[in-house]
Amino acid sequence: MPIDDLLPDLQRQLAEHARLVLEAPPGAGKTTRVPLALLDADWRGAGRIIMLEPRRVAARAAAQFMADSLGQSVGETVGYRIRFESRVSADTQLEVVTEGILTRMIQDDPSLDGVAAVLFDEFHERHLSADLGLALTLDVQAQLRPELRVLVMSATLDGERLAALLDAPRLQSQGRAFPVTIEHYASRREESLEQQVKRCVEMALARQEGDLLVFLPGQREINRCADVLAGVAAPTELEVLPLHGELPVERQAEVLRPAASGRRRVVLATNVAESSVTLPGVRMVIDSGLAREPRFDPNSGFSRLATVAISQASADQRAGRAGRLGPGYCYRLWPESQRLEPQRRAEIAQVDLAGLALELAAWGSAELLFPDQPPSGALAAGRDLLRQLGALQDNALTDLGRRMLRLGTEPRLAAMLLAAPAADCALACDLAALLEARDPLRGGASRRDDLYARWQALSAFRTGRADAAASRSALAAIDRSAQQWRRRLRINQAPTADAAASRLGLLLSHAFPDRIARQHAQDPLRYQLANGRSARLFDDSALYGEPWIVISELRYAEREGHILRGLPLSEADLRQQFPSRFGSQDVVRWDAAKRAIVALRELRFERIVLEQKPLPNPDPSRYAEALVDAVRQLGLAALPWTEALSQWLERARCIGEWREEADWPDFSDSGLLDSVEDWLQPGLAGKSRLSALSEQELAHSLRSRLSWQQQQRLEQLAPVRLEVPSGQQRPIHYEHGKPPVLAVKLQEMFGLADTPRIADGRVPLTLHLLSPAGRPLQVTQDLRGFWERTYPEVKKEMKGRYPKHPWPDDPWSAVPTHRAKPRSR
Template identity: 60%
Template sequence: MNAPTFPITPLLPDIRRSLAEQPRLVLEAPPGAGKTTQVPLTLRDESWLEGRKIVMLEPRRIAARAAAQFMAQQLGEQVGQTVGYRIRFESKVSAATRIEVVTEGILTRLVQDDPELTDIGAILFDEFHERHLAGDLGAALALDIQATLRPDLRIVVMSATLDGERIAQWLDAPRISSPGRSFPVRIDYPPARAQESVEHHLARVIRQALDDNDGDVLAFLPGRREIIRAQSVLTQTLQRDDIDVVALHGELSLAEQQLALAPAEAGMRRIVLATNVAESSITLPGIRAVVDTGLAREPRFDPNTGFTRLETVAISQASADQRAGRAGRVAEGTAYRLWPQSRRLDSSRTAEITQAELSGLALELAAWGSAELPWLDTPPVGALAQARELLARLGALDAQQRITALGRRMLELGATPRLGAAALRAPETLYALIADLLALMEARSPLRGESARSDDFRVRVHALHAWRDRRSATGSNSGADAGALAAIEQASKGWRCRLDVRSAASGVPHSHAVGDLLLHAFPDRIARQDENNPLRYTLANGRGARLHEQTALLGEPWLVALDLRHEARDSLILAAAPLDPRVLEQDFPEQFQRGRHVRWNDERAAVEAFEERRFGAIVLERRSVPVQAEDAVPALLSAIRARGLDALPWSETARRLRMRMQSLREWMPELELPDVSDAWLLDRLQDWLAPYLQGKRKLDALSEDDLSQALSALFNYEQRRQLDAQAPDSLTVPSGQVRRLEYIPGDAPVLAVKLQELFGLADTPRVAGDRIPVTLHLLSPAGRPIQVTQDLKGFWERTYPEVKKELKGRYPKHPWPDDPWTATPTHRAKPRGT
C-alpha cells in the first residue's frame, strides 16, 4: 500500500545517504513528524543491513505496540510478519520479522545474549530524550559493540526534544532535523480558585476547553491514581451524553489501551486522561486542546534509605512544550497549563541514571565484564558502589565483584535483582506464590479504603487470591480495586510463564510464607523487635524502624520490611511481612556471626565489651566480658571523636599551652610548628593521644598531666625552646613581678597589669620576634580597668595626665608621679608617712 506523507518524508533520502556513509546519526523531529514509523520502514532494505534486522527501542510498552501496529498496517500485514514487537511478557515476532520494536529491558537482553548482535544490522533509539536508565545502558553497550566487534552496526538516536549538539558530540555523528507538522497553539494559564482541589481545577478547565475548542481534549496527570480521581469528578460534573472519558496509562490492558488510541465515534467527543505516555511516540487522533497539570511520576533514589520511590515531580520545559504541541497536530489548538505563568521549569529532563537505584545496572555491567563504557552521563560512583554491595549481599556478585551463577540466572529471569533473588531462591513448590509476590511488589497497592492503611503485606496477597478465587463477571472485591488486581494478575501470569508454573496460587498462605520468600529480596531489611518497645525494630543494616500506632503487625518478633519512609530517627514501616527466623539460619548461615564487640557507654563514660551473636547488625545474644587493653584505646578514641575535644580533662595549664602553640604557629609560619586546631587534633588522635590512653578504660582516667604531656610532646626540643622564647607564658614587668600573658588565637596576647608596675617602661612589650605588640590592660590599684592600649608611649604622653588627676584623689596612698618615665615602678602603696 502507498505510504502516507509525513513531515519526515522529505528527509528520508538524507537519512539513507548519511547512514550509507557513516554508522551513527542523530535525528531530531517533533511528535507527529513520523520518525518512529517511517525511518525503520525506509531503512529495512538498505544494502548495509545485509539481510539483518532493524531493532527499534521504545521506552514504553504502549508506544512499542502502537508503532509496530501502524507500520504493519502500512505494509498491509499483521503484526508479527515483517514488523513485530517484543515487550515484557508479550511477543509478536516470527522468522520473517525484519523490524522489531522492543522495550528497553528487551534490548539489554539481546545485547547480553549475543554481544556481536549477529542478526541485527541497526539499532534505533526512539524518544531518547526521556533518558531512561535502560536506554542509556543500551546506547552505551551498542557503542561499545560498534567500537570493538561490529563497526558496521548502525546506531540512530531519535528524539523530539533533546540536546542535539551534545548528543552529536557524544556519538561523533551528524545531525538531521525535521521541522515537523504543527499548527499554532495558544498557551493559557487558568488559575485555581480558592480552596479548589487539583481534580476540580482540572475538571473545570476541561469543561472550558470543550466549550472553547472543537475536537477532543487530552489531559496530562502524573499517574493512575490521579486519573481515577479525575474520572470520578468529571463523571459527576459533566453529565453529557456526547462525551467519552477514557484513561491512558501503562497499567491498562491491551484492549483498553487500543480503545484510548482509537478515534472518537461519530457524534462523540473524547476526553483522554493520560500520564506522560502520551507525550510522544503514540498518535492520539482529534486532539484540539491539552490540559496539563505540569506533573509526572518519576523514580527517585534516596541513598540514605537505599530505596527508589516514584515521586510526583514538576515536568521540564521540554516536556511542557511537547505536551502543548499535541494540541496543534490537526489544526490550531489551545494548551491550558495549571500552574502559574511565573513558574520557571527546568529546561530538560534529568537523566534517570543520575538519580535511580543502580543494582540492575551494576548486575548488567558485571555480566558485560566492564563498567568502562562510553556513557553520555557516567553512573554516580557512590550509588554504583552501594548497588554492588547489595548485589554481593544477594549472592549475585562474588568477593571480586564478578557475577555469580545466581546473578546470571537473575538476569535471565528479568526481574529486579532483589526480586530475582527471592524468586530463584524459592522452593519450586512455591513458584506460583512467588509469581504473585513479584507482581504485587512491582505494582502499587491494590487496596482501597480502610484496607489501604494496612502495613501487613499479606493483606495484598489475600486480596489477590480472594479476587482470583471468587471473581465474578464484575470482578468486584471488597477493600481492593478490581482493575488493579486484574493488572496484577496479568503480570503474575507472565511471571508464572517465566517460572514454568502451570497453575496459580490460591487460598491463604501460611502466616510466614510471604515473609520467608521475600526476605531473600531484602536481607538488609530483616527486622527484629526491640525488647523494650514493641513498635520499634532494628534492621539488619543497622538502621532503626518503627510500626505506626494502628499497625496490623503488632507483636510480630521478626519482620521483613518491604517499604519504609525515611524519617530523622527511625524509618516508618509502610509494608512488611512476618518471617520465621529459622529460615535465616538455614538460608543465610554466613550472616550469623559470633565475636567480641567493644563500645563506648556514654552514660557510664566507660568502655565496655561483650561477646555477641549477630545477624547483620541485629544482636541475638550478648554477655559482658572483660575489656582488653587493645580494645579500649580504639573505643576511647571513637568516644572523643563523637563528643569532641571538650570531653578531655583540659587543665588551665594545658589550655594555655595550646593557645600559645596555635598563636605562635600563626605568627611565625617559618617555624613549621604542628597544627593544634580542633580539626587537626581530632583527626590525629591516634598519633598524639593514643599512647597516653594505654591501660585506661575511662576518659576520666586520663589525668590533666597526661593531657599536658601529650600536647607538649607534639613539639620537639627546638620548637619548645622557640615557644618559650617567642610566645612566653608570662612577662616580668618593671616592678619585678611576673604577670601572665593571655593568648587567644587570631588576636594579640593580653597582659593585665597595674599601671604603677609599668612606671619607667617606655615602649609596649612585643612577642613573636617583636612582630606582635602585646595588648595592655592597664589596671587601677584596685585592679579595675583604666585603659586598653598597644601604644604605651602614647598613653604616657597623652592619657596619663588625665588619668593621674582622676585616680590621685581616689587612691591617695598610691604614687602618682608627674613624670612616669623616671618614676620607680611598684606594686605596693606608698610607705606610711610619705
C-alpha cells in the same frame, strides 16, 4: 512529514560519522520516518537496526505504523520486543525495543553482533535505562565496533551539550504544528482534580471542535475522571477512552485509530501520549501539569512512581499535541503564576542505583560516558545493598548476581525470586507482583501495615470472592503481573490458595535481609533491625505481638523509623535459612548509660542482640578501643586538660589557620576526634577507665601528632612568652579564630614604637595595655598610633590615680619598667 526534507542530510552524516544527534520536535516524523530511511543505507549491509523507545505503548505503536507503511505485518521487516512480549522473526531488520531490553541485549552480546545501528528515540525523557543503554553502546563502539552507528533523537533536549559530549554532528528539524492558544483554567476551592477536569471538558467541548486529549498523572486519576465523565454526553455522541501502559494491546490500538463518524472522543492519557504516539482528531488538550516519575523511596527501598509537577519542556510538548491538525487550544489546570522547571531531571540523579551498580559490575567497568555521571554516594549505597543480597563479593559479580541480572528487575525482587524453593516459587511471584504494584487496598484498609492482607485479597480475587476493601482493577493488574513472572521463570504450578503469613515472610526476608527485625524485650512496639537501626509499630498495628518480622516499607526518621508494612517471621525458619547470620561475638564497649566499660559475650543475628552474658577474662587490649569510643561519644572535654595543654592546643590550631606550615595536622575538634585512635589509643593501653589517663600522658599523646621538626617550628612561630622592653617575659594568650593577645603593663612598653609580631613577623599581636593595677587601659594592634594619639589622654587621667608610677611626657625615650618610681630620700 517535516523530517523528510532532512533525511538526505541525515543519511549523508551517518555515512560519514558514526555518531549523530538529531533534534526534531513532536510531529516531525522522526520516530517512524528515520528508521525506515536507514534501512537502505549502504553502511548497514545485512545488519539490523535497533531503535530504543522508552514506553511499551509507543514501541508497539511505532512498530505497527512502520509495518503498515511497508504493507506488512509486525514481525516481518519491522518487529518489537518489550517486557514479557516479543514479535520478531528471522526476517526482522528493524527492531523497536524498550529500554531494559536493549541493556540485556548488550550484556548478553557485548559486540552487538549483527547490529548496524542503535537509535535512541525520545532521549529527552532521560530514563536511567536509556542513559545506561547509551553509555554501554558508546563503550561497545569505542572498544569493539567503531563502525557501529549511534543516533540520538530528541524533541526537547540540550542538543548542543549532547553533541559536544558525544563528539558528534547535530541536525535540527522543523516540526509540523499550527498555533495553539493557551489558557489557564484554575481550580475552585477544595475541588478535586477529576471535578476540575469535568468542568474543563464540558467547557472545551462546547466551545471548540475536534477531539480532546487530557493529560493525567496515572491510571488511578484516569479511572476517576472516566467515572465522572460518564454522563457528560450520550455514548453515541462522546466516547471516553483511557490510554496508559497497563492497557491490553487491543484497547491501546483502539485509541490510535480515528473515531467513528459523528462521534467525538475524550482520551484520558498519561504522559505516554506526550511524544511518539500520535492521536488522530485531537484539536484540544487539557493538561493537569502532573506526571508519575520514578523517585527513590527510602521507605520501600525501591524506586517508586511519584506524582510530580512536569517540566516546562513537557508542558510545551503536551500543548503542541493540540496543533497537529490545525489551530488548537490547550487548557492548563494550574495558575499562570506557577513556574515550572525548564527541563526534566535525569532519573540517574534521583532513583535507587542498586540496579545500575549490578549492570556495571556485570560489564566490568564503571568508567563509561554517561550524559550525567551517577552520584557517587547513591552508587556506593547500591553496591552495599548488592553485597548484602549476595550479588557482589567485594566488587566482583557472584554467580547469584549474574542470575539476578538476567531477571531484569529490582535487585531485591530478583534475590527473592531466585531464593524461593520450588514449592514456593508461585508465592514468590505473587510477592514480587504485590511489591511492584500500587496498593490494592482502599480507604481505611490501606492503612493496615501487614502485607499479608494484600496477598489474601489477591487470593480471594482469584477465587471470585469479592473483597470490599480492595480495588478489583488493581488486583487484576497484580494477578497479570504474577502470571507474567510465572511464565518468565517457567513455573507451571498454580498460584497457592492458602499460605501462612510467616511463609511469605521468609520469602520476603531474601529481598530485605537488612530489615529483618526482632521485638524489643521491654517495648513490644519497638524492633531492632538487622542493619543496627530501630523502628516502631503504630499503636493499631496488625503486626503487634510478633517476635520477628521483616519490613517491606519503613519510614526512616533521625532516631528511629516507623514500620509501614511487613510480614511476620519464624525464628526457627530464620535459623534454618540463614544459619551463618547467627553467631556469638565478644564485645568490650563503652556504656554511656553506666559511664563505664562493659565486657559481654553477645549472641546475635547480624546486629540484632539476642542474648548477653558477662565476658570472662576479656582481652585487655580491647579496653583501649572502648575508651576511644567513649571519647568519641563524650567529646574531648572528657579528657584531663590543663591550662598549659589547652594553650598548646590553641597554638597548634593557630599554626594551621595561619597556613604557615605544609602538612600541618588538623587540630580542630572534628579533626582530633576523627583521628583519635591514632594519637590517643596508644596512651590508653592497659587502662580500663578514662580517669586513669594522666595529664602528662594526654600531653604526650597530643604532642605525638607533630614531628620533632614541627614541634620546633611551633615554638618558633607561636611562642609561649615574649620578652617586652622592660626585660620581662610575658605570656601570649592564644585562641583559634582570633589574633593572639599579649597583656602587659603600659609602662613596660615605653620606647617601643611598633606592635610586636610573631610567626616570623607575619602575625601582629593584640596588645592589652594594662594599668599599674592590671586593668585594661587600651586594646590595640597599632602601638605607634596609641603613643601618638591616645597616650596623652591616658596619661592625663591616670597620672593622678597612680602617682607612684611613671607617666612621662615623652614615652618614646622613657625607660621601660615594671616597677613604681623609686622613693625620694
